[in-house]
Amino acid sequence: MQKLSAYSPTGFQISGDPLFDPPIGDHQDGEAISLVFLISLSVTFAVLMLMLIIVAVYVTFCSTDESEYDEEVASALPNLFKKKRSGVLLDGSFLTPGQYDDEQALLEQEAQELPRMSTFEVELYQRCREFQKMCPPIVKEFGTYTNINDKQFIKDRGIQSYYFLPSINDNVDQYGNFLPSFIVQDKLDVTFTKFNRSSSAVMNYPLPHNKKDAVYFEVKVFKYPAKSNSIFSCGLVTCPYPYFRMPGMAQFSIAYESTGKLRMNNPFYANTLLPKLQEGDVIGFGYRYKTGTILITHNGKKLMDLTHNVGIDLFIGIGAMNAAYTRSYTREGLMEDCDNVSLRERILASDMDQKAPRAIHEQLENVHDSHDEDLASDEIELQVNLGQLGFVYVEANVKKYAFGSVYGEIGVPPAYNGDEIKKDVVLQKGEDLPPMYPTEELAPLAETTVTIREGEPSSKDLEEYENRSSTFDREDGAEEVRPLKPRSNKKKNRKKNRKRGAKRGFK
Secondary structure (H helix, E strand, O other), X not given: OOOOEEEOOOOOEEEOOOOXXXXXXXHHHHHHHHHXXXXXXXXXXXXXXHHHHHHHHHXXXXXXXXXXXXXXXXXXXXXXXXXXXXOOOOOOOOOOOOOOOOHHHHHHHHHHHHHHOOXXXXXXXXXXXXXXXXXXXXXXXXXXXXXXXXXXXXXXXXXXXXXXXXXXXXXXXXXXXXXXXXXXEOOOEEEEXXXXXXXXXXXXXXXXXXXXXXEEEXXXXXXXXXXXXXXXXXXXXXXXXXXXXXXXXXXXXXXXEOOOEEEEOOOOOOEEOOOOOOOXXXXXXXXXXXXXXXXXXXXXXXXXXXXXXXXXXXXXXXEEEXXXXXXXXXXHHHHHOHHHHHHHHHHHHOOOOOOOOOXXXXXXXXXXXXXXXXXXXXXXXXXXXOOOOOOOOXXXXXXXXXXXXXXXXXXXXXXXXXXXXXXXXXXXXXXXXXXXXXXXXXXXXXXXXXXXXXXXXXXXXXXXXXXXXEEEEOOOOOEEEEOOOOOOOHHHHHHHHHHHHHHHHHO
8 A cells, every 4th residue: 555645835744644544344343233223123113013003903893982883883793802791790899709699698697687677677678589589680781781772762862761760669548549759850850758668769771881981970969858867879770679679778789878878789788988968969970881890979079989890781770768767777776887886986985975976866766667657758859960961070071971962863852932933934924924904904984875787686675575475375275475586687687688779779
């Protein structure tokens, strides 16, 4: 390799040698590194694309599309990608199986708890057992209770298709007159009357699939006295449900009691986990389709999620009971209740002092017998909101957890008042009737002289015609009166016309 040299103007010699010679293998290593980087980048991109494809396939086949979900199409798809959910609710916790499946365990439970109840509560429990033996609850997969006609009707009418079934309680007076336990007003407002002892109202259709990830409803306590001798509960039940039993006390049901207890399939025990209800409170229940979870809210705040993998048709149920006939809700019964340990400890600490705080109203201290005396219940009014009004729970409004549209696909009926009527030409024509007549035509006719032409009958001729009559002799000599026929003026007119024509021809 030749070395080049030159002299600068300043006299210094500048050599042509490079300052440093790069290693011979560095250029090849750089090309190798760049090739490995490109390969790794392409592999990463391919892996990401594969992951996106997998996610797209999962979303398409394994999850529900909220915007384009169709029940008919979904039912026609194969069950390869559908999640399997347990459709049986077994015990009070909805999770631990076998607690009440064992007949011997149930008998032991009854022997321990039934003596603590009043005769009225024992009768209700026994009736409920017999009722569910004769009419077992329908425990089927979600969405299988309603047929095609019912689904089409709900799709057409929306929320207007839902209503509470009327009272069928066998409560009559001594004369056989029916005394309703509750009255349903405006389809979704239920008022429990003074004749109610223990009853429940159930919705006609189960919870629908509203094409969202959950469905939600709320119950407002519109009327409930502060010191009431009655209690109520709201929740979800299966159908058929005992009409004489509050929700939560029979099999396959869950309910929020006004006492703050959360009952799930259990007439004996309940958990005091929730706040007590009073007039003006709003409680809500929601059901998530994917996980089968039931959520509970109180005055717009979410309290908890209950149960999992509940995949059966559930109905809205509300009920009330006269607590004066029960021992479980009296002062003595509360001492024995496992949920009121703190109350029992305070009473024992005070050495049964009479100044101990009283838990409930004085009327509930003594147990009344429903057979010996008829104690009127306090009226309770509950209003159910399926989405026809705004929810107190904000998330349900934002995510549209309502049962559906208010009026369905048919829509609201036409209005015959307001500004819309002004645009209808046919309805506007009704304002022009009757027509406006001129005032001259409406005035009475004045007396005027009328000239009568020759040959026309006059008023005198008419009077004569009405009064005249002809008589003639019959063969038996009796006279028969017959009205004369009006004289025809045609012949006279013909003769006059002939005379006039003859005169004109003579002239």
